[in-house]
Amino acid sequence: MTRRKLRPDEEELWRKVADRTDRLHPEKPFHPDDFVTTPAPKPRLKHTFEVTAALGKPSASRPTTAVNLTPSIVDQVTTQPVQMDRKAFTQMKRGKLKPEGKLDLHGMTLDRAHPALTRFILSAQSQGKRLVLVVTGKGKNRDDDSPIPVRFGVLRHQVPQWLSMPPLSSVVLQVSQANVRHGGGGAYYVYLRRQR
Structure with a gap:
């Protein structure tokens, strides 16, 4: 998963916050993009499998869908x-x-x-x-x-x-x-x- 870039208004806000605080480790380089939180990847259920949109072998051009097979x-x-x-x-x-x-x-x-x-x-x-x-x-x-x-x-x-x-x-x-x-x-x- 790739990190998203901060919008200009978010980066400005982050710089204001960062300027008013004391750094715990001043020897380490700092960049606002290093602190962007990204959502954690969703864990795969143990009862799932991939279904192709069309019959046949999956390929890069065919989208796949996860199906939940939790038993009733x-x-x-x-x-x-x-x-x-x-x-x-x-x-x-x-x-x-x-x-x-x-x-x-x-x-x-x-x-x-x-x-x-x-x-x-x-x-x-x-x-x-x-x-x-x-x-x-x-x-x-x-x-x-x-x-x-x-x-x-x-x-x-x-x-x-x-x-x-x-x-x-x-x-x-x-x-x-x-x-x-x-x-x-x-x-x-x-x-x-x-x-x-």
Whole structure:
């Protein structure tokens, strides 16, 4: 990235500031262009690749576009390694295990849902429950003309992240999308560790 040159008014202002200050290192040469701040280059996401504008090999004449390939929340939860007993995991995914507790977060805001989830999970674990159901809902299509994009299904995306952070990460053994009979894409099975 190349540094931009100071505009004449910026250079004049810089010289006024520099003239009124004492230099820390008078032996070093000074030029105002040496102190122009430039924006840091944007870090590349680890899940990106280059797409060419036209089919074929990329060349200097064809522009490329970076595409974000961060997996969806469903894919992230699905690809987690199985931490629990494989047979119990299969039964849970098929909806054969009955949840021992249920928390419905429908209609809650993020600032109300997070403490409710934390209380529910810690309470369930202290009562010796192993499998609980957290219902988030699938989210609504919002047709507002806001300039700021709103994520579809905010709680659905946030709950797995909350479950993977302390204090819940030490209690939760496995998170999985619920079977259709227990809510499907709008709910999560949370399998808890045994209380010690």
